[in-house]
Amino acid sequence: MVMDIVAVIVVTVVGMGLGALWYGPLLGKAWQAETGLTDEKIADANMGLIMGTATLLELIAAIIFLFMADDGSAFNGVQVGALASMFFAIGLGINYLFERQSMKLYLINIGYMSLTFILMGVIIGFLR
Structure with a gap:
């Protein structure tokens, strides 16, 4: 149980850190x-609202992964x-097609x- 909490916190921080790099300097x-x-x-x-909400969503994703793995x-x-x-790439791909978003934006977002x-x-x- 303690390791599960540590794992959730670690992957939340990793997700936010990767996002900062991906959508920042990279x-x-x-x-x-x-x-x-x-x-x-x-x-x-x-x-503050954007980062707080993003952190909460990363935390929820981490908890879901805890149950899936x-x-x-x-x-x-x-x-x-x-x-x-793959599941999210397909779903986002469908949305991007109908929204006429660029392939470049799709690849940036789905890559992250x-x-x-x-x-x-x-x-x-x-x-x-």
Whole structure:
């Protein structure tokens, strides 16, 4: 039980950290260009609300992964993370088609989600 709580906290922090890197120095400018967000629009946002809500959602995802990666191995975690990634990639792909969003934006967003989900699965599988 204690290790489960530690695992959930660790993967929540990892997910938020990866997001900060992914949408910051790694792909931030490309993401901004694809979404039409300017530095001014981002500066005007309620970042406390956005970051707090994002953290809560990462925490919920971590708890879900805790239940999904049930055999306590990193390999099972990779499998669960990869399957979750494919599930969300398909769902988001359908939305992006109807919304006429760019393939570049899709790849940026699904790349982050996929990497985060796989890391969540590996870490939870390893720590269980």
